[in-house]
Amino acid sequence: MNELIAIFIGMALINNIILVQFLGLCPFFGVSKKLGSAVSMGMAVTFVMSIASVTTWLINHYILIPFDIEYMYIVIFILVIATLVQIIEMFIKRTNLALYNAFGIYLPLITTNCAVLGITLIILYQEYSFLGSVVAPLGGGLGFTLVLAMMSGIRERLELANAPKAMKGLPIAFIIAVLLALAFSGFGGMI
């Protein structure tokens, strides 16, 4: 149990998926200008990450390892994630239209989001147990949503700030990320 809590907190805060592991930076700098869309994006990513982690864990342990084809993991994982995103999109569209509209265009974009493939690879490299592969994406998704929401709140105000011309837009967002990353490095000694 302690190990699972350590994985959850580690993924959410100490090794924050955006600010420390540098995964999923495109939505961090691209999408995050409105709080609402940042939270939808965070939820969509958490959802896909959870399903993808469990699926790839099962595939790795019951197909790749028994048949001795672990070296194919890159091809298999990316295909599984792309297929899963398609299936999830169709399923949500049929069953829950409100949720589908909330996720909006973010679902298809998630296929090429490195956070999803990244977390399945972290689980593979760290050799987490099955329960670990359930908990890790939940922690990672929480950290992802948290940082995305914080950044969007800051950027909404930043639009009005009088930054030098060359710093407007992305460069100043990077400077903000420096401050957030410094703050998050304070979690370093927690566990």
Next chain:
Amino acid sequence: MGKFGKEFAKGLIISNPVLVLALGLCPTLAITTSIDNALGMTLVVLVVLVGSSTIIAAIRNFVPSIMRIPIFIVIIASLVTVMDLIFQANFPDLHVSLGIFLPLVVVNCIILARAEVFASKNPILHSIADALGITVGFMLALLMISSIRQILGTGSLSVFGFDFFTLPVLGKYPIAMFILPPGAFLIIGLLMALFRWRGVMKSE
């Protein structure tokens, strides 16, 4: 040759994939802690980008357009698997320090963007030139960021075990922040502003 040169040159500065187009940020920030990592990453991107551009340009007339993205991804993923195995066998240290960012080249936007925007519409030779130009632009950005981070963060410059110099004060008291994540954001943000500043000056 003129067209080849033009496609090659445009990736270097004007549309530098990292510092101007802001593509492929995740690996750029994560692996620029040392020049060794930057060179290793460049090698992976070089082989994967040139290989995938060549293959995609060669089959561009046979690929049905609704199936093109899955086909591109499988081609790219196969090339990345090849590089992953080569690195595991020949450069085990680099393989460990690149970590998950070696397999993550699959979802690097630079590579899929070149496949989608350029290689799927242009002949083989131009696609190779485009791929080479983008790779050199990527390498320039990585080398700039990683050398600044390594010099400030460790106080010395060494590449694959060869020590070039050690700074007098920084060598003893390095600014460790530049090796840590905040330093990555800081350096790339400032470099981006520098590239834009040149553009702003020109337009005025």
